[in-house]
Amino acid sequence: MDYFHEEMQRGLAGGQGALKMIPTFIGRPTGAEKGGFLALDLGGTNLRILDVTLAGKGKAHVTATDRFVIPPSLMGGSGEDLFSFIADCVKHFLRRFKNGGPLRDSLAFTFSFPVEHLSISSGKLISWTKGFTAGGVVGRDVAALLNEALKSKGAGFITVEALTNDTVGTLAAGSYADSTCDMGVILGTGTNACYAERANRIGKLPGLPPPDAEMIVNMEWGNFDRIPRNGYDHALDRASSNPGRQCLEKMASGLYMGEIARRILVEMMRQGLIFRGADPSLFTAEYSLSAEQMAVVVQGGDFPRESGVRELSEVDRRSVCSVFCIVSRRAARLAATAIAAVVLWMDKNLDHFHTIAVDGSLFLKYPGFQAEMLFSLADLLGDRAKWIKFAPTQDGSGTGAAIVAAVASFARAMD
Ligand code: GLC
Secondary structure, three states: OHHHHHHHHHHHHOOOOOOOOEEOOOOOOOOOOEEEEEEEEEOOOEEEEEEEEEEEOOEEEEEEEEEEEOOHHHHOOEHHHHHHHHHHHHHHHHHHHHOOOOOOOEEEEEEOOOEEEEEOOEEEEOOOOOOOOOEOOEOOEHHHHHHHHHHHOOOOOOEEEEEEOHHHHHHHHHHHHOOOEEEEEEEOOOEEEEEEEEHHHOOOOOOOOOOOOEEEEEOOHHHOOOOOOOHHHHHHHHHOOOOOOOHHHHHHOHHHHHHHHHHHHHHHHHOOOOOOOOOOOOOOOOOOOOHHHHHHHHOOOOOOHHHOOOOOOHHHHHHHHHHHHHHHHHHHHHHHHHHHHHHHHHOOOOOOOEEEEEEOHHHHHOOOHHHHHHHHHHHHHHHHHHHEEEEEOOOHHHHHHHHHHHHHHHHHHHO
16 A cells, blocks of 8 residues: 555656556536436447436436447457447447437547546547557547547547546446545456546646646556566566556456466466366466356356366366465455555545445456455454445446536536
């Protein structure tokens, strides 16, 4: 937690550190925002499009939603193809739900990668994470790339009103309904967090907003690297598409949890400790074990047939489950420690109640993950842990983007 605070301090002051601490130029919503928006959520393997109506009084309704799988070839292809695919999905959505008509022209774009904001509706991609490598996007304004793609597909009547990170969307969704919510966390394919910071603590933005105002800061905590790593972590990192980066993310998120466990299983097989007599090529393909499969096995299920593992013997099941438990427990405890560090940064003596909006499949679905995080908070903070509450905020990143767009259009109207 001390190291975390050092890196937060450095990032807010504009120094080169592990935490980017990106100012978003937006504060939390009041709950009174109203309006209708199209929200587009690109975060990992899926692209989601939603039609969101904000009714005020903290109530948001999703009136239509669709999900598209991003083909792996597009994650690693050209940026142009990726954005053209996204624009096609938007057109498909409009045809399906709106008869192709321009019912909405304001788009809220959740783009869940590190972006340096130029304004609330524009920002440059700093680097790809989570296995994406699409060419020609780093350093470019991703909102402009989407606007251009929409235009070239004849959907230029839609424009990006707000560009936001999934953590910021999650915090916006959480705080729209509950004013004690001051932090948004994603524990899914990747991991990251944002929180409401006092503007006078953001040293790298001198004199911009009134000093007593608050601004949401996207921490990009997945890149935190002052944690001891073991041989499996180093091997995974070396083989990844972004070696040396996203150290915490590689220890505490869904995309990598299966890969760490797979590497341990392969080593145990090599030492003859499990799966004796099985095909030695079992689990040799990188990323062939997912966190979803781990979840099935720890709940008593089997590995999928394609993995090549026949029915698990009792002894093997026990060994495999212990490995999965160690890997997921470490992830949960790291995530809880990072949350505790941020809460203490906001409120040194824990004098106030803090609701943490959390989204992501690891947190929402992995057996025992939330419970382990709660144990860990209690270990770290003792009795004071009761001042922290998790609010599972499923699909918050999409609805939240619409809320961010509403906050942005309100701010524009006031200018
Ligand atoms: C990665 C991205 C970050 C995002 C997180 C969760 O860490 O860099 O922007 O919030 O994944 O999706």
